[in-house]
Amino acid sequence: MNYLKKRMQAFGYAFNGLFAAVKIESHLKIHLLATLLVVLAGIYFKITKSEWLAVCICCGIVIAAELFNSAIEKLCDTISPTLNPKIKFVKDVSAAAVLVLSLMSICVALIIFVL
Numbered sequence: 001m002n003y004l005k006k007r008m009q010a011f012g013y014a015f016n017g018l019f020a021a022v023k024i025e026s027h028l029k030i031h032l033l034a035t036l037l038v039v040l041a042g043i044y045f046k047i048t049k050s051e052w053l054a055v056c057i058c059c060g061i062v063i064a065a066e067l068f069n070s071a072i073e074k075l076c077d078t079i080s081p082t083l084n085p086k087i088k089f090v091k092d093v094s095a096a097a098v099l100v101l102s103l104m105s106i107c108v109a110l111i112i113f114v115l
């Protein structure tokens with residue numbers, strides 16, 4: 001298989017993963033809805049280029065973190081389907097990472113849209 005064909009196949013796998021996650025992960029759907037609302041608010045309020053940059057970075061980071069969290073949770077469930085304190089810690093910490101990024105993104109949104 002040539003290089004370009006392998007790269008195209010890799011993009012296909014990535015899009016398959018994204019669509020599969022959107023289908024089954026409810027928190028990802030919430031983050032995507034929040035992204036849509038923030039983008040609409042940005043259009044409505046005519047935010048600046050630098051504000052758009054902050055919005056895009058925040059939305060992208062939160063969505064990526066949620067995807068990582070979903071992957072970690074699925075992997076943990078596969079490794080240890082029964083209750084395991086170490087697996088619980090891993091899952092809780094990965095969820096906390098998403099929470100921290102989401103809260104910081106809310107702070108950025110408040111600075112842009114309220115202050």
